[in-house]
Every structure is written in structure tokens, then in C-alpha cells.
Amino acid sequence: LWIGDDAAIVHGTTGELLVTADAVVAGVHADLALSRLDNFGWKALSAAVSDIAAMGGRPLHCVVTVLVPPDTRLELLFAGLIDAAVAWACPIVGGDLSNAPEIAVSVTVNGATDAGTAVRRSGARPGDSLFVTGPVGGSAAGLRLLRAGADRNAAEVRAHLWPLARLGEGQAARQSGASAMIDVSDGLSIDLHRLADASSVGFELDEVPVAPGADLEEALGGGEDYELVIAHGDPEALRRAFEQAGLRPPIRLGQCVEDLNERTFEGQPLARLGFEHRLET
Amino acid sequence: LWIGDDAAIVHGTTGELLVTADAVVAGVHADLALSRLDNFGWKALSAAVSDIAAMGGRPLHCVVTVLVPPDTRLELLFAGLIDAAVAWACPIVGGDLSNAPEIAVSVTVNGATDAGTAVRRSGARPGDSLFVTGPVGGSAAGLRLLRAGADRNAAEVRAHLWPLARLGEGQAARQSGASAMIDVSDGLSIDLHRLADASSVGFELDEVPVAPGADLEEALGGGEDYELVIAHGDPEALRRAFEQAGLRPPIRLGQCVEDLNERTFEGQPLARLGFEHRLET
Numbered sequence: 104l105w106i107g108d109d110a111a112i113v114h115g116t117t118g119e120l121l122v123t124a125d126a127v128v129a130g131v132h133a134d135l136a137l138s139r140l141d142n143f144g145w146k147a148l149s150a151a152v153s154d155i156a157a158m159g160g161r162p163l164h165c166v167v168t169v170l171v172p173p174d175t176r177l178e179l180l181f182a183g184l185i186d187a188a189v190a191w192a193c194p195i196v197g198g199d200l201s202n203a204p205e206i207a208v209s210v211t212v213n214g215a216t217d218a219g220t221a222v223r224r225s226g227a228r229p230g231d232s233l234f235v236t237g238p239v240g241g242s243a244a245g246l247r248l249l250r251a252g253a254d255r256n257a258a259e260v261r262a263h264l265w266p267l268a269r270l271g272e273g274q275a276a277r278q279s280g281a282s283a284m285i286d287v288s289d290g291l292s293i294d295l296h297r298l299a300d301a302s303s304v305g306f307e308l309d310e311v312p313v314a315p316g317a318d319l320e321e322a323l324g325g326g327e328d329y330e331l332v333i334a335h336g337d338p339e340a341l342r343r344a345f346e347q348a349g350l351r352p353p354i355r356l357g358q359c360v361e362d363l364n365e366r367t368f369e370g371q372p373l374a375r376l377g378f379e380h381r382l383e384t
Numbered sequence: 385l386w387i388g389d390d391a392a393i394v395h396g397t398t399g400e401l402l403v404t405a406d407a408v409v410a411g412v413h414a415d416l417a418l419s420r421l422d423n424f425g426w427k428a429l430s431a432a433v434s435d436i437a438a439m440g441g442r443p444l445h446c447v448v449t450v451l452v453p454p455d456t457r458l459e460l461l462f463a464g465l466i467d468a469a470v471a472w473a474c475p476i477v478g479g480d481l482s483n484a485p486e487i488a489v490s491v492t493v494n495g496a497t498d499a500g501t502a503v504r505r506s507g508a509r510p511g512d513s514l515f516v517t518g519p520v521g522g523s524a525a526g527l528r529l530l531r532a533g534a535d536r537n538a539a540e541v542r543a544h545l546w547p548l549a550r551l552g553e554g555q556a557a558r559q560s561g562a563s564a565m566i567d568v569s570d571g572l573s574i575d576l577h578r579l580a581d582a583s584s585v586g587f588e589l590d591e592v593p594v595a596p597g598a599d600l601e602e603a604l605g606g607g608e609d610y611e612l613v614i615a616h617g618d619p620e621a622l623r624r625a626f627e628q629a630g631l632r633p634p635i636r637l638g639q640c641v642e643d644l645n646e647r648t649f650e651g652q653p654l655a656r657l658g659f660e661h662r663l664e665t
Contacts, residue, residue, distance in 0.1 A: 108502075110404035126480045
């Protein structure tokens with residue numbers, strides 16, 4: 104797992120390099136009384152890979168910094184990291200390991216796309232349709248059920264413990280000409296607001312797909328679903344691209360509008376529901 | 385400082401990509417009762433850049449994960465990070481910021497060299513000369529003086545608070561054909577042992593240059609000097625390359641020998657003095 108040199112040596116890429124970092128801290132992003140260390144490792148790496156998915160990229164490799172108190176079950180944490188690295192074809196090429204008072208894992212992923220094609224948050228235009236790659240709120244519902252004592256293998260609980268990065272969806276969206284994209288890490292509502300802020304548009308939502316077992320509040324503000332929100336000027340092209348790639352059809356949420364202060368769901372103003380723990384500025 | 389997209393978009397590189405991660409944790413790697421948050425940020429970024437220097441590479445950019453308790457003076461921490469990013473021409477292109485019970489900063493640096501030219505730890509051969517780019521023990525001496533109440537501006541204390549990455553030295557060593565290289569992050573002795581382990585050689589040291597104000601123990605085991613240890617089959621070529629680049633002459637330590645169990649300083653066995661906090665395997 105750990106490199107023998109001061110830095111890992113990997114092949115360069117001639118296209119665009121996508122670089123992202125994501126930290127998961129015990130007690131902030133995960134409750135280790137409810138989830139295990141393999142879930143923690145899986146989530147840390149998958150959340151970072153999801154950022155590459157949200158640009159329409161493919162992961163190349165990652166480096167992992169692991170901070171742990173003495174006596175942490177490192178083998179379980181590493182097992183989750185390695186499972187995710189295999190699942191997302193994102194080999195761990197290096198990292199650092201240190202003692203710390205609390206468990207924290209930081210993952211930096213280098214990804215790639217063809218030059219000039221990465222999908223930003225800022226490209227949505229009035230009139231673009233808004234889609235999401237799947238129902239949301241499943242992770243929040245799973246956490247609620249875990250707290251109530253549910254089995255780790257219940258479908259909703261698995262959505263919380265083993266979140267998926269939507270790499271195929273992100274690449275199909277990019278190739279079909281998506282104008283903007285973001286992953287639902289902190290909540291559908293807040294992440295939609297962020298996309299709209301970056302694009303200087305408003306939005307009108309008609310429908311929010313609620314995951315089985317979740318309620319509407321969890322769907323709007325739950326976070327950690329890692330589905331992708333996609334803005335697209337040609338909805339049919341997006342649907343065709345998903346069908347050709349064998350992916351679930353994207354679900355239409357509504358559309359972007361010119362008035363950037365109009366941010367509604369079923370005609371009512373939509374608050375910025377979700378987590379702000381990332382303190383983004 | 386922080387990116388607006390899920391990932392930063394940067395130019396790719398056709399040569400070799402060097403990837404390294406380094407974490408600095410308050411209470412483990414730095415005592416914030418003695419050093420300030422700008423020193424903490426400077427050290428975190430500089431230590432990671434030093435890993436690129438130790439491969440003979442140049443930094444391209446970095447991403448920074450900052451974990452802090454509420455009420456941390458982020459502007460001071462960021463000032464140190466930004467000063468180091470400017471000093472090493474290593475722009476911060478992204479990162480993550482989260483709450484945590486203790487301050488920890490993790491920096492991932494992407495660097496580059498021409499394909500096939502990165503200098504590993506493992507290339508030293510019996511008969512190669514061993515050099516270090518400067519006297520060592522200055523950081524440990526500075527920490528000792530700080531604990532005794534010395535002024536922050538004393539030269540030895542500055543070596544501890546504002547360590548330098550030896551980028552020019554690393555590149556000159558690579559271009560002149562260095563066979564192996566490592567940076568002195570955990571102690572000259574332990575880092576020499578690591579280079580020798582990776583290269584399957586022993587070593588005989590004749591001389592260890594002790595930094596002003598430091599003692600021999602600090603020079604051998606102090607760590608955090610970030611000078612480079614260089615193995616080279618052609619000492620004159622190395623000296624010429626340093627002279628042509630306007631660098632201080634490299635200081636000869638001794639030579640590599642075939643018997644990998646022979647690890648001596650002035651004829652006596654040299655213990656693995658230094659920090660093991662990185663838990664490298």
C-alpha cells in the first residue's frame with residue numbers, strides 16, 4: 104500500500120488533469136459507533152472519486168493520508184480503502200500515516216479527461232434541464248435506520264455504509280454535452296444552489312425522486328448520496344447517452360431559469376438544506 | 385484559495401508525474417505552544433515539496449486538506465501555506481476544509497520530471513559516494529532553543545520554524561546522474577538507513593556536518609532538516625553540477641559498501657536514530 108520512495112512515480116497524462124481532495128473525520132463525517140472502519144475507508148476514497156465523476160472524468164490514481172490514534176484497527180480501515188480503490192479502478196500509489204487524537208482520512212485523487220472537456224459547476228444556462236442520476240435521501244435514511252438498530256445489510260443502510268461514485272454517469276453526461284454538473288455530497292438542495300450560484304442561474308424543480316425508505320426532507324437535505332446533478336441543454340441527448348451506456352435513465356428535476364433569485368420546488372422557495380461542514384468559501 | 389468546482393482542472397504533463405502526500409498533526413509533528421500556525425502551514429507544504437525535491441523533480445501544484453477545531457486562526461495557517469506555495473512555485477489548486485478535534489494539515493503535491501529520470505531511494509551501489517546538501521541538526525537545535533525561551537528570529541530557531549525544500553539541489557543532483565536520494569525528514573541516520581535498505585547496500589560515514597548551535601546527536605537523529613542525502617557514482621560530476629547551478633557545495637559523508645549490514649560512522653555501528661512517527665512500512 105505505501106510507497107517506498109519519497110513520491111510515487113506514475114505516467115503523466117496529456118489531457119486535462121483533474122485534482123481533488125476530500126477529508127473524512129470521525130465524529131464529523133462518520134459516527135464510528137454506527138459504521139465500521141472499512142465503511143470509513145470506503146467512504147473517504149469513494150467521496151473523492153465522486154468529485155472526479157462530477158467533472159465527467161476518470162480516476163487515474165490516488166494518495167491517502169491516514170491519521171489514527173494508537174490501537175486503531177488499521178487492517179479494517181485499509182480493507183475499505185483498498186476495496187474502493189479496486190471498485191473505482193483508482194489505485195493507491197502513495198500516502199502518509201501518522202498518529203493523531205482522532206481518526207481522519209484524506210484522499211487526493213488525480214483524474215483525467217480529454218483537454219477542454221471537464222464539466223464545471225458554472226456552465227448551466229437558463230432553459231437547461233436539470234437531472235439527477237438516481238433517487239436521493241437513501242444515505243440519510245440508512246443512517247436514521249442504523250441509529251434505530253437496523254441491520255447493516257438492509258438496502259437503505261447499505262446506501263449509507265457503501266456509497267457509490269457515479270463514474271459511468273459522469274462520463275456519459277460529459278460526452279453528451281452536459282453544461283454543468285455537481286455531486287450530491289452535502290444535500291440535493293444545497294448542492295443545487297451551489298451549481299446555480301456558480302452558473303448565475305435560478306431553478307424551478309417539479310420533482311424530487313425520493314429513495315426507498317427516505318422522506319422528502321432526507322431527499323432534499325440528507326447528503327452523501329453521491330448521485331450527480333446534471334444540467335443539460337439537450338435532454339434527449341443525455342437520455343440517449345445513458346441508454347447507450349446501459350445506465351439507469353436520468354431523472355428530470357426541473358429546469359434552470361434566468362432569474363438567479365428564483366430557486367423553487369413545486370412553486371415554493373427552496374431553502375439551502377444540507378450540510379455546510381465543508382466550510383467552502 | 386479554495387476551488388469552486390468538485391476538482392481542479394490543471395494542465396497534464398507528458399513526462400513522469402510524481403505524487404506525494406505529507407501530513408502534519410499538532411501535538412505529533414509540531415508543538416503549537418512553541419511555533420505559530422503560519423509555521424505549521426509553511427512546514428506542512430514545504431515538507432511535501434521536499435519529497436518532490438528528493439526525487440529530483442519540480443513541483444507542479446498541490447492540494448491541501450485542513451482539519452481544524454472551531455476558532456482556529458485560519459488566516460494565519462493559510463498565510464503560512466500560501467507563503468510556502470509562493471516560495472516553492474507550487475500553487476494550491478484545491479483542497480478540503482473540515483472541523484476536527486485537533487489541527488492537522490495534509491498536503492498532496494503533484495510534481496514532474498522528464499520520463500525515466502526520477503531519482504529513487506533504491507539506486508545506490510557499492511562504491512557510490514554519499515553526500516548531504518548542508519549541515520544537519522539545525523531544526524532540532526532550534527526546537528531545543530525555543531523550549532529554552534529563545535527568540536523566534538535566532539538563526540537556529542528559524543531553521544526549525546521555516547524549513548527549506550532543496551529543489552535546486554535535487555534537480556542538479558538528478559541531472560548530474562545521482563544514483564539514489566532521500567530527504568532528511570526524520571533524522572540523517574534513519575533516513576540514511578532507509579536509503580541503504582532500499583538499495584541493499586551498507587555505508588561507511590567519515591564525517592557528519594553539524595549545523596551551528598546543534599550537537600552531534602541532533603545532527604544524527606534530529607530530523608526535519610530537509611537537506612537531501614545523495615548517492616552518486618561520480619562525485620566530481622555532482623560537485624560541478626552544484627557549482628554551475630550556484631548552489632552550496634555538497635558535503636561528503638562517506639560511501640556505500642557492499643555489505644548491507646555494515647552501517648558505520650567513524651568505524652562504529654550507527655543506530656537508526658530519528659523519528660519513526662510516520663510508521664512507514
